[in-house]
Amino acid sequence: MPHLHFAAAGHFEATWRDWTGFLDVDYTSVGKSETRSGISVSTGLQEGFFEFGGTYRLASLPVGRAGRLVFEPLVGGRFI
Numbered sequence: 542m543p544h545l546h547f548a549a550a551g552h553f554e555a556t557w558r559d560w561t562g563f564l565d566v567d568y569t570s571v572g573k574s575e576t577r578s579g580i581s582v583s584t585g586l587q588e589g590f591f592e593f594g595g596t597y598r599l600a601s602l603p604v605g606r607a608g609r610l611v612f613e614p615l616v617g618g619r620f621i
């Protein structure tokens with residue numbers, strides 16, 4: 542991307558017994574500057590994304606030899 546100024550992303554997740562919490566953070570900055578007919582024009586876009594939440598394991602049921610079926614409701618929020 543020739544007009545990318547900066548980008549970063551991170552994910553954190555932690556589990557304790559039946560509880561799991563997570564945090565996602567993303568940031569991107571793009572833009573372009575140029576001069577046309579002696580006039581300087583600059584455009585830019587910055588985007589930030591912050592998401593957090595948690596789950597709780599309610600049940601874990603065996604499903605033949607295929608594995609387990611797990612029920613974990615999710616609660617969280619997002620800010621863009």
